[in-house]
Amino acid sequence: MAPTDQPATVGKHPCPECGADLQWNAARQALACPYCGTVVPYAPGQALPGASVVEQDLQQALSHPASGRGWGGAAAGEKREVQCQSCHAISVFVDGKVARRCDFCGSPSIIDHPSLNDAITPQSLLPFKVSDAQMRTRLRQWYGSRWFAPNKLKSAALTDTLSGVYLPYWTFDAQASARWRADAGHYYYETESYQDSKGQRQTRQVRQVRWVPAAGSLAHFFDDELVPGTAGVHPALLRQIEPFPTLTDLQAYSPEFVRGWTVERYQIDLGKAEKLNQEAMQQQIQVLCGRQVPGDTFRNLQVDAQFQGRTFKHILVPVWLVSYTYGARSFQVVGNGYTGAMAGEQPYSWVKIGFAVLAVLLLILLMVSMNQ
Ligand SMILES: [Zn+2]
Ligand SMILES: [Zn+2]
Incomplete structure (x- = not known):
């Protein structure tokens, strides 16, 4: 932005009653004059002159x-x-x-x-x-x-x-x-036998991973x-x-x-x-x-x-x-x-x-x- 057109709104938005600079007032959701109290309505989304996002x-x-x-x-x-x-x-x-x-x-x-x-x-x-x-x-x-x-x-x-x-x-x-790229892992299960604490033979499922290249x-x-x-x-x-x-x-x-x-x-x-x-x-x-x-x-x-x-x-x-x-x-x-x-x-x-x-x-x- 060129310095001349940059603060397009500066000082161009004075109080309509007394000419002082307006300020944003959170309670009123409007611009208000800090000196004479004049409120200038401001609708959200309404761009002030010369301003855009x-x-x-x-x-x-x-x-x-x-x-x-x-x-x-x-x-x-x-x-x-x-x-x-x-x-x-x-x-x-x-x-x-x-x-x-x-x-x-x-x-x-x-x-x-x-x-x-x-x-x-x-x-x-x-x-x-x-x-x-x-x-x-x-x-x-x-x-x-x-x-x-x-x-x-x-x-x-x-x-x-x-x-x-x-x-x-x-x-x-x-x-x-x-x-x-990565190695994709697919789960599968194998049956394994083991002895439990009482010495009995038991079987159980054990999870395994098959690795496949992917991209x-x-x-x-x-x-x-x-x-x-x-x-x-x-x-x-x-x-x-x-x-x-x-x-x-x-x-x-x-x-x-x-x-x-x-x-x-x-x-x-x-x-x-x-x-x-x-x-x-x-x-x-x-x-x-x-x-x-x-x-x-x-x-x-x-x-x-x-x-x-x-x-x-x-x-x-x-x-x-x-x-x-x-x-x-x-x-x-x-x-x-x-x-x-x-x-x-x-x-x-x-x-x-x-x-x-x-x-x-x-x-x-x-x-x-x-x-x-
Ligand atoms: Zn004023
Ligand atoms: Zn400090």
């Missing part, structure tokens, strides 16, 4: 790393990037309004990150669907179900800062074609394979709140969606993500070929796979995040801003666990004494 050629992007960069701030100078000195996550603020603490770990030590404008522009995103009030309700339920969490934590649920953050993801498409080929289309680019959210938590419905519900990127929210800048770059994607596809192809081998089992599976027409998108997905420190450790609770799925880390209260163990022991003691 497009796949980009992977080969070309890797060999021409300068195209498709920049974030589309209202003006180039308004965007700010900061990096957390504690967890190293980099946050981007399209409207230049920087948070005082790191959204990912709560640390106050954040410093300006040189914004080199080398970041690949997000092409599309999932706008927030779960509002912060809905997420707070879920959060309260989640804390309520943590039996062994310290009480201090539960009271914190109502006051903790809840941050809405767009996380960076890469998605990849590819047409795969593979040839495979084949397959074609498979990989559609929107996801690779996270985040450094801020712990990977194990992220896996628990996936999936994000990126195949069906993506909207074309427009700064209106991210203005007023925190956006994390990816730290797994396209080159790294592409390799992770290639490895994941290779593993899946291996499994798919394995399923094609005839017979009951197989061995020595060799797969030669080619991936053609590889394309990618850089997308943003919404999460709600609470981070807190307890003792010396930092914990995260994460909610999927689209589906509402939740996952979290928690400290354990050893006092409560101790009492629970004691109660169980007493119960066992009681039952034993009643049976006597």
Whole structure:
């Protein structure tokens, strides 16, 4: 994309009442003006002017790393990037309004990150669907179900800062074609005689395998394979709140969606993500070929796979995040801003666990004494 036509929507979607920049409002599922409150309806699937979800050629992007960069701030100078000195996550603020603490770990030590404008522009995103009030309700339920969490934590649920953050993801498409060869194993049974423990002769069926060489080929289309680019959210938590419905519900990127929210800048770059994607596809192809081998089992599976027409998108997905420190450790609770799925880390209260163990022991003691 040429720099002139790239942020086509930038600043072109002002509030009809006061002319200020509109922001995405999760509770109303519409664009709203943060100053005068005017709401501009937004139907899902309706592309904002000049925006569409497009796949980009992977080969070309890797060999021409300068195209498709920049974030589309209202003006180039308004965007700010900061990096957390504690967890190293980099946050981007399209409207230049920087948070005082790191959204990912709560640390106050954040410093300006040189914004080199080398970041690949997000092409599309999932706008927030779960509002912060809905997420707070879920959060309260989640804390309520943590039996062994310290009480201090539960009271914190109502006051903790809840941050809405767009996380960076890469998605990849590819047409795969593979040839495979393997030894296909067919089971058959032979009758064997043996002596049992009483010295009697018995017979039994023993499974044998007949190995036959086999070969084949397959074609498979990989559609929107996801690779996270985040450094801020712990990977194990992220896996628990996936999936994000990126195949069906993506909207074309427009700064209106991210203005007023925190956006994390990816730290797994396209080159790294592409390799992770290639490895994941290779593993899946291996499994798919394995399923094609005839017979009951197989061995020595060799797969030669080619991936053609590889394309990618850089997308943003919404999460709600609470981070807190307890003792010396930092914990995260994460909610999927689209589906509402939740996952979290928690400290354990050893006092409560101790009492629970004691109660169980007493119960066992009681039952034993009643049976006597
Ligand atoms: Zn307004
Ligand atoms: Zn941090």
